[in-house]
Amino acid sequence: MGEVPAIEAVELSKTYRGGVRALVDLSLRVERGEVFGYLGPNGAGKTTTIRLLLDLVHPTAGHVRIFGLHSRADGVEARRRIGYLPGDLRLPDRPTAAEYLASLSRLRGTVDVTRRDELCERLGVVLDRPLRQLSKGNRQKVGLVQAFMHRPDLVVLDEPTAGLDPLLQAEVRAVMRETAAEGGTVFLSSHSLDEVQHTADRVGVIRSGRLVDVDTVEGLRTRSLRHVRVTFGDSVDVDALGRLDGVRVVAREGATVRLNAPETAMDALVKELARHTVVDLVSEPADLEEIFLELYREADGAD
């Protein structure tokens, strides 16, 4: 038997009632044992994708398989193998974390109690106070514990480190890495690149309901955006540079022009520059944060 991927989405579309197209023909493969970062601005369709994986909403077209299990037809079996942290975690008011986690363990049926207690200790979960009295960060820890406590084959996390301090963020990243190292798969949704770049093996970028890019973090970095600084020896029509596909004029200071250009536009840009007297030319890769800001900006432009 060939290796069945952890997640396989095939031409997945979701149009909500009222006509909102949250997801359009999304195809995606997440392999076993990897941490997959799922990046996009708010409202891009990340949470819709996750809700489709868990069969909380039904696709308008296409389908998802989790370890080969159909998300709808074999939903219970599929969810048995998933641990999930919702992006907007809502917990009951009265029970303590200890009571609540015990209840969820009974509901799940297959919880490794040692693992659960170890996670509680590691994240410093406040076990003995009613959940409504806990801070957002402390509630988030409860959500994280229940997502990992049954050693799931696939962990789906929607903005997992929201509300956590940097130390805990690092701890959560460590738990994710360990899960992957033990053969588990992590699907990590986030709008923050910082959260993803230290953890993920591969990154999928979604905008306006479409998957626009899937690559390794390093791959995205090398083939993406360049900062270009050109100093001209003659007068130049800056607007003409801005009309080149993908090129954006960031600033002009006297004879020096700063541009952002994707790798794909470099050839055309250099040829355009060559028509002028060039005193100096610097090109350097943008850092990841900027690459994603650029991707998001395009998303806004597309709508």
Added chain:
Amino acid sequence: MPTELVRTGIGDHRRGLLAWSLGIVGYIALIAAIFPSIEGSPDFNQLLESYPEVLRSLFGLSEGTDITSGPGFLDVELFSFMLPLLVLVQAIGAGAGTFAGEEDAGRLELVLAYPVRRRDAVLARGIAVAAQVLVLCVAAGAAMLVLDPFLGLGLARENVLAAVSGLAAIGLFHGWLALGLGAAVPSRAVAIGIPAGVAATAYLVNGLHAVAGWLDPFRVLSPFWLVGSSPLQTGIDWLGALIVVLAGAVALAGGAVLVERRDLRTP
């Protein structure tokens, strides 16, 4: 069947249920305590007979009701309006809250992301609602049986059982209707509003069908008519009560089927 969802469906509301039970027991004790001062005053029967028929009919004063007897007094004062109302409010609240309410609050998302079939979740919560209704009705019945020897109410044990069973049937029907609707349509407002409207309409149909002739054919649709309205004096229509419970079960099953087809609402 996820028994944990039965457990949390009851456990999360145990304080509320305790308060409801104490309230209903207190109300019964209050009403029953008035009885000794009415007992053996035939004037009351004459007063009530002078009422217009519409009022008599609405107050559940059926032909032959002797309000100066314990069973007659409690039938009129408790079972004609107040007890059904209290049980209905509790049952509809529980039915609407346990699924539609949880969904509104965003707390259903994590539960349904667990290896739980949605329809089983609805049925588990149906059991929890039934348990709450039964606890309340048992509390009411126990209160009457305990008070009886002290106040000389003269209640027949089997009629008390029948009366609270009829009450439970009414409660189950509306509670399950509320739960079923809340599962089929993601709206707490619908899950409360429709059963409340159904109950009010059915109550009026039962109260007025005798005086407003055009309502008469519709009486068979009223759970109150099906169960019967002087339970402590004459017992209940057990077949009617069974039909009422089955109708509730159908509403619950309908919700359990329809919940599979829709999207879970985002809070």
